[in-house]
Structures are given as C-alpha cells and as structure tokens.
Amino acid sequence: MFSKSLFQVGLRSVQNRSNGIKIMTTLPPGVGDRHREISSNATVVGDNKQKTINDLDGPSFMTSLYWLFGKGYFQTTHQMQIEHSNIYGPLWKSKYGPLVIVNVASAELIEQVLRQEGRHPLRTDMPHWRSYRQLRNHAYGPLTEMGAQWQRIRSILNPRMLKPRHVSAYSNAINNVVTDFIEKVAWLRDSRGDGVMVNDLAGELYKFAFEGICSVLFETRMGCLNEEVPAETQKFIHSVGEMFRLSPIIILFPKATWPYLPFWKHFVAVWDHLFKVAEVQVRLKMEEIQENVRLNQSLEGEYLTHLLVSGQMSVTEILGSITELLLAGVDTTSNTISWSLYHMALEPEIQEKLYQEVISVCPGDKVPTSDDIARMPWLKAVVKETLRLYPVVPGNARINVENEIVVGDHLFPKNTLFHLCHYAVSYDPTVFPEPHAFLPERWLRGGQGEEKKNQHPFGSVPFGFGVRACLGRRVAELEMYLLLSRLVKHYEVRKDPTGAIVKPITRTLLVPATPINLQFIDRSVKYQEEPMATKQVS
Numbered sequence: 001m002f003s004k005s006l007f008q009v010g011l012r013s014v015q016n017r018s019n020g021i022k023i024m025t026t027l028p029p030g031v032g033d034r035h036r037e038i039s040s041n042a043t044v045v046g047d048n049k050q051k052t053i054n055d056l057d058g059p060s061f062m063t064s065l066y067w068l069f070g071k072g073y074f075q076t077t078h079q080m081q082i083e084h085s086n087i088y089g090p091l092w093k094s095k096y097g098p099l100v101i102v103n104v105a106s107a108e109l110i111e112q113v114l115r116q117e118g119r120h121p122l123r124t125d126m127p128h129w130r131s132y133r134q135l136r137n138h139a140y141g142p143l144t145e146m147g148a149q150w151q152r153i154r155s156i157l158n159p160r161m162l163k164p165r166h167v168s169a170y171s172n173a174i175n176n177v178v179t180d181f182i183e184k185v186a187w188l189r190d191s192r193g194d195g196v197m198v199n200d201l202a203g204e205l206y207k208f209a210f211e212g213i214c215s216v217l218f219e220t221r222m223g224c225l226n227e228e229v230p231a232e233t234q235k236f237i238h239s240v241g242e243m244f245r246l247s248p249i250i251i252l253f254p255k256a257t258w259p260y261l262p263f264w265k266h267f268v269a270v271w272d273h274l275f276k277v278a279e280v281q282v283r284l285k286m287e288e289i290q291e292n293v294r295l296n297q298s299l300e301g302e303y304l305t306h307l308l309v310s311g312q313m314s315v316t317e318i319l320g321s322i323t324e325l326l327l328a329g330v331d332t333t334s335n336t337i338s339w340s341l342y343h344m345a346l347e348p349e350i351q352e353k354l355y356q357e358v359i360s361v362c363p364g365d366k367v368p369t370s371d372d373i374a375r376m377p378w379l380k381a382v383v384k385e386t387l388r389l390y391p392v393v394p395g396n397a398r399i400n401v402e403n404e405i406v407v408g409d410h411l412f413p414k415n416t417l418f419h420l421c422h423y424a425v426s427y428d429p430t431v432f433p434e435p436h437a438f439l440p441e442r443w444l445r446g447g448q449g450e451e452k453k454n455q456h457p458f459g460s461v462p463f464g465f466g467v468r469a470c471l472g473r474r475v476a477e478l479e480m481y482l483l484l485s486r487l488v489k490h491y492e493v494r495k496d497p498t499g500a501i502v503k504p505i506t507r508t509l510l511v512p513a514t515p516i517n518l519q520f521i522d523r524s525v526k527y528q529e530e531p532m533a534t535k536q537v538s
C-alpha cells in the first residue's frame, strides 16, 4: 500500500516533468523542507525540458583513458578531479565503457547528494571485495554489506565504536600503545637514524595504528612496536597495502575475467591473510571466554568480547566485520598522522602553538585523557586541516539506490553512480581561501576563525556524512589526538634537511608518494643542551 502510493506520487512527478512546468520533484520519505528547496532548483529550462544526465558534458571513454594512462593521472586521480572540474564545472559525467559516473565537485552539490540518500546508502558495491568473500564463504562486513543487512550490522557495531562513553574507555589502552611508540621513535632514531632521523614515518605509524586498533578490538597487544615486528603482523600490513594497490586495477576488468587475471590469485592470497589474522584473534578470544565461563569469572571486556558474548551476530559475521574494521583502521590514521607531523616540521610556529597548548593542559608528566583533549582546540584544528589537505578517501562513489534525485538543476534516475570529489572541494578557494596553505586557525572560532562561519559544512567531510559515515571515526580521532599531543610534547619534529617535498598519490586511499623522513629532537635533551649551544655561538 505504502509502496503503491509512493509509486503514484512518483508517477505524478514524472507527469509534471513531461508537462514542462516547474517541477517539485518527488522526495524520499523523511526528507525535510530543505530538500524541497533543493528540489525547487529543478526548474525547467528555456526549451521546457528537464535537464538530465544526457545534458552533462564530460570526457568520453577514450578521453578518460588518455587522462589516466596517457597523461599519467592513474595514481593522481585526486588531482584529475581538480583539472576536470576546471574544464567541465562542478557537475560532469565520465564514461568508462558502459559505466557512466556523475562527478560532483562543489560543496553545495555534494550536500544535495548526501542529504537525499535513502535509508541504506551504497558506496560502489566493491564487487571484487564481495567476490572474494563469496569465494571463501566469508560474511560481508560494514564496508561490503548492503541494504537492510548492512543496517543491522551497523546497529550492532556502532555503539561501542561511536558512543563517547565507550570510546573514552579506550584511552588507557591507546595511551599504552602511544607510550611504546614514543620509545620506538627513540630506538629507531638512535639505532637507524644517526641519532636524529626516523625514516619512513608512515611505515612506522602503520605499525602503531595496527597495534592501536588491535588493542581496542581484541583487548590484546600484538607486539608491532617491538624492535622485531612479528612476521605475521608485518605480513598483515603488507597485505593491506597489496589489496589497496590491486583493487583499482582489478576493477578495470570485467568480472568474468577476474579468475584468469595473473594477479587475481595474489589478490585472493592477501585477503586470505587478512582474514587469517582476524580469525586467530577471534578464536583466541573465544577460548579465553570459555575459560572464564568455566572458572565462573566475569566476562567483562570491550569490543570483541562484547560482540561474542552478546550473541547478536554469528561468529562468521563477527569475523567478517572485525576483518574489515582492522583493514579500515590501519592506513587511514597512520597516513593522517604522518601528514600532520610532516606539516608541523615544515611550519615550526604551528608546532610551537600545539606544544604550548599541550603543556598548558597537561603539564609535567600528565598523560592526556579524553577530557584533556576536549580542552585542546588547536590540536583538533591541526587534525581537521590535515584531513582537508589530505582527505584519506579523496573521492567517494555513491549510488542512489532508493530514489531519483535532483542535483543542481539536473534530475538523476535511481541507481545513478555519483563520484563525490571531496579532494577538489577541499581545494576550492571559494570555500577555503588560500587552499594550498596549511592553516589550522581556519577551523577555530574567533580571530581568523571568523572564516569558519563562512565555510560550507560540506567543504571538508573527511569521515563522510550520515548513517554510512565512518564507523571508526571516534576511535581514529582519539588515536590521532593522543599520539600527536604526546609526540609533540616529547619531541620537536624537524624536516629532513636533504628531503624533497612529499606529494600524495591515490592508491584507493590517498597516501604519501615517497617516504616521509623526519628528525625527532628530544625536548628534554634539547633544553639541557641549548645553553651550551648558545655559549659556543657567543
């Protein structure tokens, strides 16, 4: 009955369109007045015809291939977003064989797409990731699941990942990992960096991030920050990198050809390893729980214990979800922290402001808690600005499965594939003046932060928006805040005097193209030595 009435309303809107009068497009249930305003933009053009995908300009298949492989944008597709939006404007279509993608590169239009999403938003359905799971009879997790089943998984996984009360309970576990990382930096510097340099910081931070997310999910330590990293862990980190490297290549080929591709076997093998690591931990945790039950001991625990004990998901489902959480939790935070430190090394005055903020909130040996972090606006601004310049997910592909939608003055049918060009918008000078400059103050209230009032809220949405937004956001933020604040308190970070500028490339995610090497000067040693140095100079 409900669907029937929807159908009738839908029909009416189509009739309106054909009458050539101003259209009030049918909106999905639950979409408010704001969207009606948006829909009223769907005015009829002079020739009485509603604009559609056919009216969009954009590169043909051959032109797209030329850009990717002739001009060499395959690994800098984020940069291609900017170039194409300069040529075609904020809305254009790209063709890849039979696939037509509608690119959206303005804050207003991205807001329109995201606000009109239905109850079960869909990223590109990652058919190759799903194929692997079908091959091995694994369950889908939050990244790969769709529809009502996706919603069910999220409703189970969300509370202990996103509710502040639960997330702040992870502070101790993460702080322990941070303490080890600070020591590891000293060891790396002294044993491999001539007493001053840490080479390939992102590589080291991958191990930090893996250790951090494992300490949250499994309530256990994996030894990634030991001097010798366990081979299995090293292999996990390598497998994540390989999977992200192969993904954009495999997707270029038709599904039927995948099993015959020379690298498909490798793709399957790296996924096997990712699942294996999670499986070992799930099995160990189940044994621990059984032992506790046998001994009549409490089953208190955080993430994995909770999932296993609450019985809301089967073990296969838990494995599918935990593997995807692990996968999503490594490259994302580690790269963001690397870029933050890189910029602070390039801009010592920004680092100094952060240092002053941290020592005023946490003087002496005080280790920051989530409450302390709440009193560090500069720290948060540094992370926001980093994510603006380097959005880990530079472009997000979405499909409007549930409704036809209006974007700008175009009407798009159900199942249109949109590519949200977050990177291009992050560098839009009308949203962020001086877009290439690293200016954390643009996120602060007052002072230069006056700008903030004028900033479009969809100018930078690094964790996504709405029900399908990042599941690990709060944990990621906690990890980044605790690590950055404590690292900057302990060390002064300086740039590599011989180093060239590091640029990002896209490997599914946005990552540094070349290693980031930085000097780490122990602040306590520095301040003991500084008078000596001054004396020598005088």
Ligand code: HEM
Pocket (backbone or CB within 6 Å): 123, 142, 143, 144, 154, 213, 324, 325, 326, 328, 329, 330, 332, 333, 336, 387, 391, 392, 393, 396, 461, 462, 463, 464, 465, 467, 468, 469, 470, 471, 472, 473, 475, 476
């Ligand atoms: C700097 C750190 C991170 C950034 C910038 C980031 C960003 C994102 C973005 C943009 C999305 C897509 C949202 C959308 O489609 O609207 C996403 C999804 C997701 N993220 Fe994160 N993420 C980060 C860290 C993490 C961590 C640490 C975890 C795991 C604990 C995680 C788990 C996930 C999962 C599971 C999804 C899929 C959610 C779904 O489709 O329902 N992320 N993330």
